[in-house]
Amino acid sequence: MAQVLRHLPPADDPRVLVAALTRDDAAVFRTSDDRAIVATLDFFTPIVDDPYSFGAIAAANALSDLYAMGATPLFALNIVAWPVEPGISELLGPAIQGAVDKAREAGAFILGGHSIDDREPKLGMVAVGEVHPDRVITNAGARPGDRLVLTKPVGTGILSTALKQGIITEEAMASAIESMTTLNAGAMRAMRDVGRGVHAATDVTGFGLMGHVHNMLAASGVGGRLFANAIPRFEGVADLIIQGTVPGGTKRNLQAAEEYARWEKELSQTTRSLLCDAQTSGGLLIAVEADRTEALLRALREHRTPAASVVGEIVEDASSSLEVVDGPA
Numbered sequence: 341m342a343q344v345l346r347h348l349p350p351a352d353d354p355r356v357l358v359a360a361l362t363r364d365d366a367a368v369f370r371t372s373d374d375r376a377i378v379a380t381l382d383f384f385t386p387i388v389d390d391p392y393s394f395g396a397i398a399a400a401n402a403l404s405d406l407y408a409m410g411a412t413p414l415f416a417l418n419i420v421a422w423p424v425e426p427g428i429s430e431l432l433g434p435a436i437q438g439a440v441d442k443a444r445e446a447g448a449f450i451l452g453g454h455s456i457d458d459r460e461p462k463l464g465m466v467a468v469g470e471v472h473p474d475r476v477i478t479n480a481g482a483r484p485g486d487r488l489v490l491t492k493p494v495g496t497g498i499l500s501t502a503l504k505q506g507i508i509t510e511e512a513m514a515s516a517i518e519s520m521t522t523l524n525a526g527a528m529r530a531m532r533d534v535g536r537g538v539h540a541a542t543d544v545t546g547f548g549l550m551g552h553v554h555n556m557l558a559a560s561g562v563g564g565r566l567f568a569n570a571i572p573r574f575e576g577v578a579d580l581i582i583q584g585t586v587p588g589g590t591k592r593n594l595q596a597a598e599e600y601a602r603w604e605k606e607l608s609q610t611t612r613s614l615l616c617d618a619q620t621s622g623g624l625l626i627a628v629e630a631d632r633t634e635a636l637l638r639a640l641r642e643h644r645t646p647a648a649s650v651v652g653e654i655v656e657d658a659s660s661s662l663e664v665v666d667g668p669a
């Protein structure tokens with residue numbers, strides 16, 4: 341994605357509220373004083389065997405970028421690349437059904453799409469939503485002293501790679517599948533409930549927790565500190581890393597982290613890999629004023645998000661580096 345963004349000219353228009361420049365989740369375009377359109381797209385290859393779950397995850401993942409901006413989904417368009425091949429083309433129906441049902445749960449309609457013949461299946465969507473221009477939540481508002489809150493455990497990249505390699509069964513990653521198919525709608529509503537004090541948000545996906553925290557720090561002009569032992573993770577993930585299951589995307593994220601991360605010496609390679617694990621349909625990462633943290637955690641629990649954990653804090657640091665320590669001081 342970064343490769344594409346480099347080639348885009350800056351959008352010089354007051355109606356453009358959020359564009360590619362700040363590596364935020366979605367584009368935001370103001371159409372009137374009290375309305376802005378939010379648009380995003382995402383697609384990827386299967387990460388689970390069950391086509392219905394794959395469709396639901398693809399939809400939840402695409403819609404997630406709307407929730408991260410504080411937007412309400414309106415409608416979506418499917419993006420489909422699928423082999424015209426006996427045994428595989430039959431799986432498209434249930435995959436689309438999974439996406440349709442998930443979009444409906446989000447209150448959005450799927451109004452169209454486009455499909456092509458491709459050797460490897462890919463599925464995703466363009467998702468369009470709306471938000472009041474004053475209520476857009478970007479990744480650029482984090483302030484020193486804020487707490488960082490995460491709403492889903494990490495480890496989906498490692499688990500889905502282990503599934504692909506035949507090391508684990510789909511049953512062994514049931515809680516991760518449940519989490520990936522969970523809309524970030526509850527987390528978004530919790531942010532709205534809390535209102536004052538929510539300074540920034542983004543969703544955790546391909547760059548891993550470290551990469552998305554760093555994007556937030558860079559966009560906000562601040563530094564950060566993560567508490568490794570406070571980060572919620574799916575069961576069995578650490579063992580899989582120790583056995584050697586580390587996806588390519590996670591390795592690239594680890595390498596990228598060399599630029600900005602300051603790891604506490606004692607932190608194991610396993611922990612570092614986990615924090616860099618490329619996520620699909622991960623949770624929201626929210627920067628919230630310290631004295632509003634309890635209110636946010638309470639609202640997240642009320643909305644039954646898969647996790648509700650304080651994982652770090654924002655500090656003053658113009659170089660936007662990210663320190664990782666074992667736990668809070």
Ligand code: CO
Nearest residue numbers: 365405543545
């Ligand atoms: Co995102």
Ligand code: CO
Nearest residue numbers: 365381382405
């Ligand atoms: Co995205």
Ligand code: CO
Nearest residue numbers: 365408478479
């Ligand atoms: Co955002």
